[in-house]
Amino acid sequence: MPKITLNDQTYDAPPGKTIIQLADEIGIQIPRYCYHPDIGIEGSCRMCLVEVEKSPKLVPSCATPIADGMIVRTATPRVQQAVRYAMEFLLLHHPIDCPVCDQSGECWLQDYYMANAGHSSRYPGTEKTRRKKAKDLGPLVKLDQERCILCTRCVRFTRNVTHTDEIVVLNRGHASEIAIHGDKSFDNPYSGNVVDICPVGALTSSDFRFKVRSWFLKGTSAICGGCSTGCNLRVDHSARAMGGGIPGQSASDGKIYRTVGRRNVDVNQSWLCDEGRLSFHAMERWPRLQFPRTRGESRTVDALLPLIHQRFASIRDEHGDASIAGLASATNTNEALFLMKKYFAGRVDFRLGSEVETYQKRQDDLLRRMDKHPNTHGAIDVLLAAEPAGLGGLKGIRKMAEARQVRGMWISFHPQLIGDDAPEILVELQQLIGALDFSVVSTTHDFSWTAGATFVLPMAGWAEETGTYTNFAGRVQISNHAVQPPGEAQPLHKMMSVLLGLSSIQVSPDPAAIFDWIAREVSPYAGMDYDAIGPLGMPGVYSPQQEVVR
Amino acid sequence: MIPVKGGYAVDVPVINVSERARREQATFWSTFKAFGVTFSRLFTSLIKRDMPTISYPEQTRNYSERFRGTHILTVRNDGSLKCVACYMCATICPAECIYIEAGEHPNPEIEKFPKKFDIDMMRCIYCGFCVDACPEEAIVMSREHHQAAYNRNETLYGIEKLMARPGIDAKGPGYRPNRPFAEAKIFDPKKEPSCAIPSVTEERHPAVLYESMIQKRQ
Numbered sequence: 001m002p003k004i005t006l007n008d009q010t011y012d013a014p015p016g017k018t019i020i021q022l023a024d025e026i027g028i029q030i031p032r033y034c035y036h037p038d039i040g041i042e043g044s045c046r047m048c049l050v051e052v053e054k055s056p057k058l059v060p061s062c063a064t065p066i067a068d069g070m071i072v073r074t075a076t077p078r079v080q081q082a083v084r085y086a087m088e089f090l091l092l093h094h095p096i097d098c099p100v101c102d103q104s105g106e107c108w109l110q111d112y113y114m115a116n117a118g119h120s121s122r123y124p125g126t127e128k129t130r131r132k133k134a135k136d137l138g139p140l141v142k143l144d145q146e147r148c149i150l151c152t153r154c155v156r157f158t159r160n161v162t163h164t165d166e167i168v169v170l171n172r173g174h175a176s177e178i179a180i181h182g183d184k185s186f187d188n189p190y191s192g193n194v195v196d197i198c199p200v201g202a203l204t205s206s207d208f209r210f211k212v213r214s215w216f217l218k219g220t221s222a223i224c225g226g227c228s229t230g231c232n233l234r235v236d237h238s239a240r241a242m243g244g245g246i247p248g249q250s251a252s253d254g255k256i257y258r259t260v261g262r263r264n265v266d267v268n269q270s271w272l273c274d275e276g277r278l279s280f281h282a283m284e285r286w287p288r289l290q291f292p293r294t295r296g297e298s299r300t301v302d303a304l305l306p307l308i309h310q311r312f313a314s315i316r317d318e319h320g321d322a323s324i325a326g327l328a329s330a331t332n333t334n335e336a337l338f339l340m341k342k343y344f345a346g347r348v349d350f351r352l353g354s355e356v357e358t359y360q361k362r363q364d365d366l367l368r369r370m371d372k373h374p375n376t377h378g379a380i381d382v383l384l385a386a387e388p389a390g391l392g393g394l395k396g397i398r399k400m401a402e403a404r405q406v407r408g409m410w411i412s413f414h415p416q417l418i419g420d421d422a423p424e425i426l427v428e429l430q431q432l433i434g435a436l437d438f439s440v441v442s443t444t445h446d447f448s449w450t451a452g453a454t455f456v457l458p459m460a461g462w463a464e465e466t467g468t469y470t471n472f473a474g475r476v477q478i479s480n481h482a483v484q485p486p487g488e489a490q491p492l493h494k495m496m497s498v499l500l501g502l503s504s505i506q507v508s509p510d511p512a513a514i515f516d517w518i519a520r521e522v523s524p525y526a527g528m529d530y531d532a533i534g535p536l537g538m539p540g541v542y543s544p545q546q547e548v549v550r
Numbered sequence: 551m552i553p554v555k556g557g558y559a560v561d562v563p564v565i566n567v568s569e570r571a572r573r574e575q576a577t578f579w580s581t582f583k584a585f586g587v588t589f590s591r592l593f594t595s596l597i598k599r600d601m602p603t604i605s606y607p608e609q610t611r612n613y614s615e616r617f618r619g620t621h622i623l624t625v626r627n628d629g630s631l632k633c634v635a636c637y638m639c640a641t642i643c644p645a646e647c648i649y650i651e652a653g654e655h656p657n658p659e660i661e662k663f664p665k666k667f668d669i670d671m672m673r674c675i676y677c678g679f680c681v682d683a684c685p686e687e688a689i690v691m692s693r694e695h696h697q698a699a700y701n702r703n704e705t706l707y708g709i710e711k712l713m714a715r716p717g718i719d720a721k722g723p724g725y726r727p728n729r730p731f732a733e734a735k736i737f738d739p740k741k742e743p744s745c746a747i748p749s750v751t752e753e754r755h756p757a758v759l760y761e762s763m764i765q766k767r768q
Contacts, residue, residue: 099636099685100661133658210652210662213637 002068007075019061019072020048030074031083031112033090033199034151035062038269040160045151046086047112050074058082080116087117090149093129096121101147103201105214109149131177137167138186140206140274141194145177148202154178154194161271162366164188178202190366192277196260196270207278208258212238220482221262221535223469225331225374225462226276226418228359229367230471231268232536233259235280235463235482254483256280256463264536267475273368279417283461286415286445290487293456301457301488305495308410308455309502311438315408321345324408327397327432328383330355330373331414332492333467333479335514337375337382338522339496339507340410346386350379351393352425360472369472372416374462374479377540378470381524394428401435408438411453412492415445417462442492458489465491466511468533474524474540478533617693617724618678621669623712624688624734629741631713632688632734635664639680639689647673648680669712671697671705678725687734693721713737 001012006019006028013022018041023030033045043063050061053071058079061072073079091109098104131145154167155178166186170179180186195205217236224231237256259280261272292301299307312324326340326348341348359371373379384390391397400406411429415421430449433439441453444461464485470476485491493514497507507514512530519528524540532538595601604611613619624632635652651666680689694717699705714737723736 099638100634134654134661210635210654213641215641216637 002066002070004066004068005071007073013066015066017066019050019064019066022066023061023074028074030061031116032062033108033149034153036153036197036270037263038161038271039153039156039197042152042156045090045149047083049079049082049086051076051079083112083116084119087113088119088122091117091121092123093146094149095128095146101201102204102209103147103198103214107201108199129174136206137180137203138191140192141186142204142206142209143178144202144204147200148178149200150176150178151199153197153199154203157194157197158188161193162188162190167194189273189275189364189368190271192274193261193271205258212257217257219260220463220480222463222482223374223477223479224259224272224276224279225469225479226273226279226372227363227369228371228373228376228472229268229369230374230469230475230477230537231272231276231367232262232264232477233272233276234262235259237482256283256483262535266539267471267537268367271367273366275368275418280463282415282417283444283463286447288486288489289443289446289456289458290489292458292488293450295454301490301495302498304455304457305498306502308440309499312408313503315438319407322347323406325349325391325397325400325406327394327409327411328379329412329414330371330376330379331416331462332379332412333375333465333511334378334382334470334476334518335467335511336412336492336496337379338518339493339500339514340412341383342505343496343499343503344410347391348383349391349393349397350383351390353394353422356380371472372418374471375469377472377474378468378476381470381474382518382522385522385524394425394432398428398432398435401432407436409436410440410442412459413441413443413447414459414461442495444489457495458485458487459495460485460489460491464489465493467491467493468511468515468530470540471537475537476525476528476533476540477537478530478535613693613721613724615724617691618676619692619695619721619724620671620697620707620717621680621712622690622692622718622723622736623667623709624690625713625737627733627735629737631663631709632686633664633667634660634686634688635662635667636685638683638685642679642683644677644679645673645675647671664709667709667712669707671707672702681725682727687726687728690723690734691725692718693724694718714739
């Protein structure tokens, strides 16, 4: 293994890596614009120059492979001077309009200027080059050519990752600019990623642009709820009370403004698909259910839960254990599914449509999968591992309800974040509710088909609860709660822990404690520890058809 | 004040009242001295008409040019709002009383404009930080300070009220630290019938964008 000396420390480095990759692993900061680990190496920005002993010139660390006996220094005065010159060139024609630029606050030019440059411009501001501003590249991306520093990250993304080659560099020298050929539209299903990887304010998202300034946002790591791939993402939501006490205008109530891909080499690298990126808007597609809907009287969720437990207990005493059952959804967390299974003594199913058949099927060759539920694998592990037939899915349960074998049910419904739930599922759910004596529906939105249910309870949706999802390959990942659920809505696992407490099984509503119980009882999760899962998830011990993302 | 052993927790100056009384020597003659002051003021105000008080609501004093009163939003030479909705004022505001909603301006050179710019005058502490932070001199302060209203909603000033209201003409601008540098003028309702607030070029609600993308992909 080659030995390399980096800033007077010797490291064993695997061959084939470049200096910047090693420095990233060790934690040595090297400034860069064009280098990104997932899109290929360009070496055009000259920000990552380092000094290599016996080399007459400074070398770009992103494009220089490690060799045995190399002695590298990253912070010598010569390197610092070179970085300062590179910054001066990049800022030469940059319109320093940070107050109106949407990238401000998370701009790499701002960061590296403060850290490495700090010069004052030698160029009269009035003679700066003017170029096209706010040009629509596609439905999601806007380009500002003035702010572009030509790092070509976006060009390499379309060339090497999506293989669609929409974005190119046109013209040469000082006239070169990022553009799209002719009247083509940049509308591939992964277009939003160029906004994430753009280090400056050149590419901005039409969806997020001007909505809020980045310093008002707080990031919470979560898992995309759009499909069974389970891409890692960061939910950016309001953190500070903007507008203070102005009634109806305060953003302190927790609003999600955007989602950004979080790097996880084993799942999604740095990418998100556009539907997944915008899927948080699905939570505002219909009016949210804020308070429980009962027939007649209005009561709080906490007051209704003992009543619900009494009704379930009386049905069970009268008609036997098989007369009550639960129907969950594959968007519920493992914790909620597990507690539901405990409460209904194993009589819980989650299959509304064809989740199990499709959850490992790809929709394209990058990230998207056919099944639009994030936790189908987890639901199979938790609910169907011991008894693969289950209750026969939604169709089977409806038949049982019509045959009066099942009389009381808890139905938990979370709509798909991407696309629409099949209309026949909703019709069937309505028929199921009609066939039952006693039905509790916990749902996120105020759907009309729930009208016949005895009780409709508001439930926390995606990004409003903490819990684990298991992705298509059996990888267990934690999705943290970012914003508060509206009104009285509660996470399903919390309501289930109250019901279990009423039936004299004391459970903590803490997802960590529930997961540790899962790890003791569900064999694929044996030996797992909630605290050890970490931000990047943990691969499953057992996985029926392991399929690896390329 | 919490008494602790050996005195107070904080150093409190002790005033010896009897000592002070002895020093000031209040005697029989000091009564006449006091009446002398009273009658001399009576003489100046009655005979010479030199009165220090004014009949306040009808008469007002001139305030300093740096008076920090109710805010004014300035306009460009063509009468359109100068604000570019950069949120610098909302960011610096220690009272968090400024609420802005930005929109896409039809002119890409200007980029942004405030669709909504509200200041809650009941929350505002008139510190003037918003004026200092503004890169465009789009917000300045006036010499007006009357906030009496019949309900709280009236104290929530929107764009129209911040840009043009009767008080601005009467009092003129106040705190405006960088006047020589920027071209921003105060909206004159006599010259311009209405302010050219740009309408939103294309209303793209995120949910609409999301729906259209889904339909396109299917």
